[in-house]
Amino acid sequence: MKKSTFKNILQNFFIITSVLLFAFVTFLAASGAKAFAVRTDSMSPLFKEGSVVFVRRADFSDLKAGNIVSVKFADGSGVFTHRITGIDAENKTISTKGDNNNSDDPEQSGAAQIIGRYWFSLPVIGFLSLRIKSDAIVFFLIAVAAALFITRLVIQSKNKANG
Amino acid sequence: MKKKVRGISLVMSAVMMAVSIGYFALLAPTTAWFYQDEEKAHQFTFGDFDVNQTPQSANIIAERLIFPAATRFADTDEILFDEVAHVIEVDVENRGDLPAKLSVSVAGAVGSTSYGNAGLKWCVINKTVSSFSQEPSSVEHTSQISKGVYKSAIENILTSEMTLHKYGDFNTSDISAAESEYESYNAGAKTILNQNNGAPILIPGKGAGGSLKKVYIVFWIEYGEVSELLLPESVTKLDDYGVSIQLTAAPNIEGADLTITNNFGASATVLVSFGNTTYSGGYTIGGSTFIADGGSITLAAGQSATIHDIALGTFYTVAPSSGSYKCSDAHGTITSSGAAVEISAT
16 A cells, blocks of 8 residues: 555544544533543442543433432532432432442432433543543643644645745 | 645644543543542541540540541442541450449530531440451551451451440341441431440459450441541541540449550549449359349359448348358458359348
8 A cells, every 4th residue: 555545544534533523522512411530430330430421401300210410519529420219309309329339328419419410421531531630631732732733834834935 | 735625634633633632631520429539539538536535534535536538337349448447445454353334435525516426436346356456558547447357357246246335236146137237327316325325345353354355446437427527627627526435334333443444555544433323234243143232143263242232231241151141241352262152132
């Protein structure tokens, strides 16, 4: 295979992958879904540490026992994603439990704490945020973008110089 | 032209890829119930529970309990959070002739407000558990042990001849039933037990040869109050969570004189004063049981005892002999020189 043909194939693959991935991310953002990286195995085997769970907003009245929801801790210190084991419609609270835990979570959660109901999850990809510090990632991405931009400029000016 | 379009496409693709990667790389975590944040995970101070000593009472043990992290008693697989159990080892010596009943209570310290509720649990074990000597290398205090180890030790005790003191009784013949009872206990009202809760521990008199007993007071935390303590400033919450451990000997027949030494070096002496108090239930000296005040007891060989029949207001002594013995009114020491003797009120 010619070198240039192989190069074209690679570039095409990269372009298609990027477009598809970007389209997927755009779709998620437009759908209003929120995503979280799963840090523990409390909901194993449905989703394990390193997965990404996607949740969408749901009215409290639409929630049922057995639904999986992402919930903010009462003190706002974080988020957990567990299964609803009971609903107190009068007080608008839910009881939750991790599938892999032995009993219910120690506190009930109010409707205002519920971020959304489980939509779907993807494995492994959550490790990206769990393992790497966020500022390092931002720096890396900016560096990559800058490198690409500069490379492009250099190539353009080279082409211009060569006529 | 074609080259230009391709070039622009590549750059645009790179930007889209970077944005997509950035989306996944910057996701917030969803955690278990008790995590705080990643940076703190390995140095997580759940809360410091200060065990205060009240100067007026010499029989209160004071110590500071530091729990590196905490999780449910039954959950033993969360690696970061298993160093939770604090074991206070107390040596109790009864220098008196008669057995004493040792009661353990954990009370809120002066000034504590909402303490005593969810979070801190404790129980008393008076059976030696060899695995209590195991310590994870990361703990700061020698009394801290791995909760996983502790749980195994407790399970071993529950399935053997254990005496686990709390309010209520465990079913010790069935580990799963015992665990279920324990879970009910943990899920129940999380109030500090007072002295009237929990069965007292019998400390035999010195004549019975078993006056020195080890009593283990085990503390751990269940999540429930965690959120209030999920702060790096939890050390400032000391005053709110102070507890005191009080060991007392139940009013007993004269002769009980307990010295209580805990493994932190603090010691206290409890003198059981002779009081006009009756007690119910069994008392054991060398295997025999008091029936009631004024009733009959049997002493094993070599034991000495002084008996006060509070109801009748008389003292009894027994001189060794064969057969049954008539008690005199003199107050003295009863020593059996050989065969067991029986004492009856007349």
